[in-house]
Amino acid sequence: MSASLPLLPRLWARTEVDPQTGCYRWTGGKQGGPGTYGQINHKGRTRPVHVAAYEELTGQQVPDGHHVDHVAARGCRYRDCWNIAHLEPVTPRENVLRGTSPAALNARKTHCPQGHEYTPENTRLADGSRVCRTCERARAARFYRAKQEAAGKTVGLPMAEKTHCVNGHEFTPENTFLDKGKRRCRTCARESSRKSQQRRREEYKRNPTVRPPMGEKTHCANGHELTPENTFARNVGTVGCRICARESARKSQARRRARMKT
Known part of the structure; x- marks a missing residue:
C-alpha cells in the first residue's frame, strides 16, 4: 500500500483484532519474523508500528530516552499490537522491569532466597547483581568454622548469633552500639570507663602531677x-x-x- 496515504487507513488495512485481548495485531512486515514488532514506512523512514501509531493517534512525541511499552496490565499480550490503549511511554529500566525476562524477575524480588529483605544496609552490588550481606556473613562464618574445626580448634558462636556479651548482658537495642562495625555492650563499656576513672582517681591522689581523671577536670x-x-x-x-x-x-x-x- 502506498506510503503517501494517511497512516490510519494503512494500519487498518493490515490489522486483525483479537476479540479476547482487544489487541490490534499488525499482519504486515515484522522486524524479525513472527512474534516480533511490526514495522511500517512512515514519514520517509521505517518505524515500529506501535511507535508510529502512538505518536500519530495521540499527537504526542515519545520522550527522548523512552520506549513505548505494551502494558500487560491492560491486557496486551502481543508485540505487534498498536492499540494505543495498550501502549505507554516508559524508561528503558521500567520497560525491562515490566517484562518476564530473568533480569526483570530478579529485579522485582524484595527478599533473597533465604528470606532476608534487600534493604540498602543489607545489600551490595557484585558484577551488577545484588548480594545479601546477611547470607554473605553466614557463608563466611560457616567457612571459618569448618576451617577451624578441620584444624582441631574449638569454635564459639559467631558474633552475629550471640544474644549476650561475654559478661552476660543481653544485646538489646538500648544496650548495644557499633564500634568499627562490631557490636559492643553499653553496660560493659560504662563499667570499663568507670573502672578506668577510678584507677586514675587513685593514681591522682598518689601523684597530683599526673593528668587528673575526667571527673576531677x-x-x-x-x-x-x-x-x-x-x-x-x-x-x-x-x-x-x-x-x-x-x-x-x-x-x-x-x-x-x-x-x-x-
Whole structure:
C-alpha cells in the first residue's frame, strides 16, 4: 500500500483484532519474523508500528530516552499490537522491569532466597547483581568454622548469633552500639570507663602531677570550661567538649572543601 496515504487507513488495512485481548495485531512486515514488532514506512523512514501509531493517534512525541511499552496490565499480550490503549511511554529500566525476562524477575524480588529483605544496609552490588550481606556473613562464618574445626580448634558462636556479651548482658537495642562495625555492650563499656576513672582517681591522689581523671577536670585539654552547657556524653560514658567538637567539625569541612576545589 502506498506510503503517501494517511497512516490510519494503512494500519487498518493490515490489522486483525483479537476479540479476547482487544489487541490490534499488525499482519504486515515484522522486524524479525513472527512474534516480533511490526514495522511500517512512515514519514520517509521505517518505524515500529506501535511507535508510529502512538505518536500519530495521540499527537504526542515519545520522550527522548523512552520506549513505548505494551502494558500487560491492560491486557496486551502481543508485540505487534498498536492499540494505543495498550501502549505507554516508559524508561528503558521500567520497560525491562515490566517484562518476564530473568533480569526483570530478579529485579522485582524484595527478599533473597533465604528470606532476608534487600534493604540498602543489607545489600551490595557484585558484577551488577545484588548480594545479601546477611547470607554473605553466614557463608563466611560457616567457612571459618569448618576451617577451624578441620584444624582441631574449638569454635564459639559467631558474633552475629550471640544474644549476650561475654559478661552476660543481653544485646538489646538500648544496650548495644557499633564500634568499627562490631557490636559492643553499653553496660560493659560504662563499667570499663568507670573502672578506668577510678584507677586514675587513685593514681591522682598518689601523684597530683599526673593528668587528673575526667571527673576531677574543670576544663578540657584546650582550656574550655566543662560546664553542663558545654559538655555532651559519648557512647562509652565519657564527656566531651562541645566547643572542641564544633571546631573539629569546622576544620574537617574546610579540609573537605579544599580537596573538592583541587
